[in-house]
Amino acid sequence: MIRLLSISFICLSAFWSCRQEEITFSTKTNDLFFVQNQGASMPVLVEGNTSSDVLLLVVHGGPGSDALQTMNGSWMAPLESRYGVAYWDQRNAGSTQGGANHNVLRVATFADDLKKVVTVLKHRYGANRRIFLYSHSWGGCLSAAFLTQADNQLMVNGWINLDGATDFPLVDTESKAMQLRIGTAEKAAGRRVAEWTPILDYARANDPRTSPKISERFNDNAYKAIKLIEEINKPAKERTNDLRYSPNSLMSRLVNFYSVYAGTSLAAELFNTSFSGQLPRLNLPVLALFGKYDFVVPPAVGQDLLNRISSTDKRLVILNRSGHDPYLTEPDVVNEEIIRFIEHNR
Secondary structure (H helix, E strand, O other): OHHHHHHHHHHHHHHHHHHHHHOOOOOOEEEEEEEEEOOEEEEEEEEEOOOOOEEEEEEOOOOOOOOOOOOOOHHHHHHHOOOEEEEEOOOOOOOOEOOOOHHHOOHHHHHHHHHHHHHHHHHHHOOOOEEEEEEEOHHHHHHHHHHOOOOHHHHOOEEEEEOOOOEHHHHHHHHHHHHHHHHHHHHHOOOOHHHHHHHHHHHHHOOOOOOHHHHHHHHHHHHHHHHOOOOOOOOOOOOOOOOOOOOOHHHHHHHHHHHOOOOOOHHHHHHOOEOOOOHHHOOOOEEEEEEOOOOOOOHHHHHHHHHHOOOOOEEEEEEOOOOOOHHHHOHHHHHHHHHHHHHHOO
16 A cells, blocks of 8 residues: 555655646646655645635644645635635645654654745745635644744744634533533533533543543543533534545554554653743734634633733634534634635735
8 A cells, every 4th residue: 555655656756846837827726746754745625716816725734634635625615715725634634645753753753844835835826925724623733833943933924713723721621521511511401411411421430630640531521511502503514534545544544543642752842842931922813713602612712822822913712613623613703704804904
């Protein structure tokens, strides 16, 4: 499988290298290329309106998830009609190639990858291209790691942080508090008592800051809690299963998702990762969008982000019918806020 992927990559690389001088801008761009950095060969699919001067760069969740299949869906159409949207699969995620790279699998490496992707986008589409980061979940941590380093924030024009984790210790403590608060109220109201009981029992008996393993259990319970909230909208559209960019995509995704954790110390690093102390360095425009019922990365994390950054152009939007994936449960509201934010900062 790895050999077949390598052959596929060589063919695609040759194809795109031949086309590099012929890049044209259009309202319906479909441009696939690979960015190489520190042992990883990462696909970037640019779709939408590259006639616009704006590129929206998706920094997906995980680690180990992907952008090309989980976020590249029909709900993105309003954004793609206005702007170019770059879907980047991070190292050890999605259809990225290059092996496990466990020796460099650290937050700092992911941040360096992001810097390389931004650099390549500017090279391909023009140095004056206005780039906005669109991060989700773990992507918020990755974006914070990139933006707080040196002068990296000058490379982009704004940051859209959708339920992004910028402080994992804070995520743990707020998730526990939220599970206890809402779970107790739901149980008292007689709603889904059997399902809430084990979540509440575990939260009362354990501290998520004790170990990564206990933190992961709280994370699992957070996803279970989201499913118990009746106020959350059901996803209006299913996720895409578009395999245009790789015939081996499904197997590649499964192998990558496993390899990002197996035999690595990344989970232990994330357990103590916090950018709260560095956030005051940020003075770029920031839009934070958080689901009211996101037990995974609670809204309090978004408020902490806005409290700490030095930006004067900042806004926190709470999505009242969403959990951890508002781009699926309230896509119209999310897209309207993103468009308003970008147009204000063009």
